[in-house]
Amino acid sequence: MKDISLSDVFLYAPAWNRIGGQIRDMLSSGSPLLLETDGRLIRNGVPVAARPGVGRVAWASPDAYVDGAINAFLDHCRAMQLDWVQAGSAGVDNPRFAALNAAGIQLTTSDAMVPSIGELVMAGVLDHFQRGPERRAVQASRQWTLLPFREIAGSRWVVFGFGAIGREVGHRARAFGAHVTGIRRSGGEDPAADCIVLPDGALPALAQADVVVLCAPLSPATRHMANAAFFAALKSGAVIVNVGRGDLLDEAALIAALDSGQMGHAILDVVSTEPLPPDSPIWAHPKIALTCHVAGLGNGLIARSDALFLENLGRYLSGAQLRLAVDQRLFGSG
Amino acid sequence: MKDISLSDVFLYAPAWNRIGGQIRDMLSSGSPLLLETDGRLIRNGVPVAARPGVGRVAWASPDAYVDGAINAFLDHCRAMQLDWVQAGSAGVDNPRFAALNAAGIQLTTSDAMVPSIGELVMAGVLDHFQRGPERRAVQASRQWTLLPFREIAGSRWVVFGFGAIGREVGHRARAFGAHVTGIRRSGGEDPAADCIVLPDGALPALAQADVVVLCAPLSPATRHMANAAFFAALKSGAVIVNVGRGDLLDEAALIAALDSGQMGHAILDVVSTEPLPPDSPIWAHPKIALTCHVAGLGNGLIARSDALFLENLGRYLSGAQLRLAVDQRLFGSG
Numbered sequence: 239m240k241d242i243s244l245s246d247v248f249l250y251a252p253a254w255n256r257i258g259g260q261i262r263d264m265l266s267s268g269s270p271l272l273l274e275t276d277g278r279l280i281r282n283g284v285p286v287a288a289r290p291g292v293g294r295v296a297w298a299s300p301d302a303y304v305d306g307a308i309n310a311f312l313d314h315c316r317a318m319q320l321d322w323v324q325a326g327s328a329g330v331d332n333p334r335f336a337a338l339n340a341a342g343i344q345l346t347t348s349d350a351m352v353p354s355i356g357e358l359v360m361a362g363v364l365d366h367f368q369r370g371p372e373r374r375a376v377q378a379s380r381q382w383t384l385l386p387f388r389e390i391a392g393s394r395w396v397v398f399g400f401g402a403i404g405r406e407v408g409h410r411a412r413a414f415g416a417h418v419t420g421i422r423r424s425g426g427e428d429p430a431a432d433c434i435v436l437p438d439g440a441l442p443a444l445a446q447a448d449v450v451v452l453c454a455p456l457s458p459a460t461r462h463m464a465n466a467a468f469f470a471a472l473k474s475g476a477v478i479v480n481v482g483r484g485d486l487l488d489e490a491a492l493i494a495a496l497d498s499g500q501m502g503h504a505i506l507d508v509v510s511t512e513p514l515p516p517d518s519p520i521w522a523h524p525k526i527a528l529t530c531h532v533a534g535l536g537n538g539l540i541a542r543s544d545a546l547f548l549e550n551l552g553r554y555l556s557g558a559q560l561r562l563a564v565d566q567r568l569f570g571s572g
Numbered sequence: 573m574k575d576i577s578l579s580d581v582f583l584y585a586p587a588w589n590r591i592g593g594q595i596r597d598m599l600s601s602g603s604p605l606l607l608e609t610d611g612r613l614i615r616n617g618v619p620v621a622a623r624p625g626v627g628r629v630a631w632a633s634p635d636a637y638v639d640g641a642i643n644a645f646l647d648h649c650r651a652m653q654l655d656w657v658q659a660g661s662a663g664v665d666n667p668r669f670a671a672l673n674a675a676g677i678q679l680t681t682s683d684a685m686v687p688s689i690g691e692l693v694m695a696g697v698l699d700h701f702q703r704g705p706e707r708r709a710v711q712a713s714r715q716w717t718l719l720p721f722r723e724i725a726g727s728r729w730v731v732f733g734f735g736a737i738g739r740e741v742g743h744r745a746r747a748f749g750a751h752v753t754g755i756r757r758s759g760g761e762d763p764a765a766d767c768i769v770l771p772d773g774a775l776p777a778l779a780q781a782d783v784v785v786l787c788a789p790l791s792p793a794t795r796h797m798a799n800a801a802f803f804a805a806l807k808s809g810a811v812i813v814n815v816g817r818g819d820l821l822d823e824a825a826l827i828a829a830l831d832s833g834q835m836g837h838a839i840l841d842v843v844s845t846e847p848l849p850p851d852s853p854i855w856a857h858p859k860i861a862l863t864c865h866v867a868g869l870g871n872g873l874i875a876r877s878d879a880l881f882l883e884n885l886g887r888y889l890s891g892a893q894l895r896l897a898v899d900q901r902l903f904g905s906g
Contacts, residue, residue: 365698384864521712530717
């Protein structure tokens with residue numbers, strides 16, 4: 239049992255507006271610390287200085303990320319030397335999370351975005367397989383034209399990083415009759431995959447893959463894992479989908495592989511430099527479908543995220559293990 | 573046991589080229605009747621007249637439909653007064669099938685197109701929910717722009733006609749976390765639906781539906797089932813998908829409901845008049861995504877179709893019940 243009051247809780251103000259009542263039901267009286275959308279840190283409407291002892295736990299809700307308030311929020315968390323921060327993201331590669339971890343603050347990540355990521359992956363592959371651009375051109379032409387298309391049924395998928403996101407992708411692809419190979423370091427079996435393979439053993443699966451999905455965490459070991467050698471190992475004409483982090487993939491090598499015909503198509507929701515600079519060749523490449531890091535932004539995100547924070551707050555209060563706790567070793571030693 | 577020889581089998585020539593070897597293994601010697609792609613009816617390269625007693629069974633493979641040879645093929649079937657015709661389509665509303673039925677010829681339909689129909693439905697709904705046109709405009713604009721989107725997870729679907737096609741739709745939508753209500757006359761339960769409702773009880777489900785899918789057979793009872801009253805009963809902004817037959821839906825009423833805002837979007841793979849005339853308002857309607865009756869034309873269609881014919885041919889030879897036999901009463905009395 240941890241004994242904290244409402245005054246120990248730090249939230250982005252819109253999150254307090256949504257779930258303040260539920261938090262109030264869980265905690266003794268007090269007033270939360272809020273980061274307002276105008277950037278002020280307040281309690282009871284009065285500005286507060288972020289310093290040690292001012293708060294204990296924080297909810298870095300996804301709207302803070304979308305609104306561009308996340309860096310200020312995390313800087314406050316560090317200055318207050320909190321006990322626990324619930325991230326609103328799946329990845330904690332923003333360097334501020336490493337700083338929180340180095341300061342001994344417990345981090346938990348979120349899986350609230352994974353269903354919509356699975357939906358975006360399926361939408362992208364279906365539009366490509368079903369010749370979306372040609373199909374729309376046929377409608378615009380007013381000429382009745384039969385366009386046969388490729389099915390996901392019977393296609394072979396390789397999903398790198400078979401955690402929460404990978405499972406959402408695998409589950410949907412298998413419902414369409416695809417064969418799914420999940421790649422992960424922990425091996426084992428998984429009901430959302432036909433087979434699980436260790437990273438070292440991925441090569442034979444790649445040579446048969448129709449679709450490759452990247453959803454591994456970014457680390458020194460995975461940075462540019464999709465490079466020229468990787469593309470050369472793939473079945474010719476394969477489709478690659480990146481919903482992990484932009485730096486999982488070497489963009490120059492991808493463009494060369496698309497231009498040579500070795501790769502058939504790329505679906506990118508993340509890129510190495512975000513926002514993508516206007517002069518990047520990715521924008522207008524005919525074989526790339528780009529979205530602007532929106533895969534997590536489904537309309538169910540906020541409700542699932544708030545529910546996760548409330549669940550973990552309950553666990554925190556009772557002293558139970560938090561869901562999706564970050565292994566401190568993830569950040570390495572340097 | 574039916575005793576027929578290879579000479580009793582009538583096929584579209586491309587089908588013979590694909591599976592002639594397998595048919596030859598099942599039957600005693602002889603030469604099949606073939607409809608060539610140039611329209612000639614031949615045996616052993618020699619023209620033949622279609623008359624009673626010339627053949628016994630036929631495989632109206634889907635490529636005959638796509639190539640526009642199906643009417644000639646079915647006319648030959650009728651002239652030959654065959655015993656059994658395996659259709660390559662799910663629907664037998666082409667009037668020639670009624671004529672075959674009236675002549676006492678056993679008909680079987682096909683379910684080989686159902687997986688790709690399920691894929692087309694999901695592609696259409698995902699593209700609409702994920703704001704496909706805006707997403708593509710963002711990429712073309714070179715401006716990094718966050719476009720949140722709607723999820724299938726948590727949406728409510730009503731599928732009219734919960735047979736082979738409806739099940740493929742329901743199975744995939746449920747894998748995305750949708751709630752699926754199947755509507756069918758036979759009632760019962762189905763693992764691909766959260767609940768099954770009789771047609772008379774559809775109204776409450778319609779009032780909550782985010783997505784309505786039409787895949788019922790066309791009959792006097794279902795003609796224009798989606799009419800002005802139907803659209804008015806739907807939840808405002810609902811999406812309708814027609815992968816059944818064009819005449820299930822009153823097109824003028826649909827356009828009025830889209831224009832009034834009552835309906836949010838329509839995905840039409842079938843229309844009342846096919847090919848759709850160039851001056852139809854459907855082509856350029858901003859809330860309609862049109863495909864040209866291609867939902868069955870996935871790349872797995874031919875292999876699944878040929879496999880169905882071979883399976884039913886085996887059943888025919890052994891005297892077993894044929895799969896997907898058409899209930900003669902389907903055609904009614906007039």
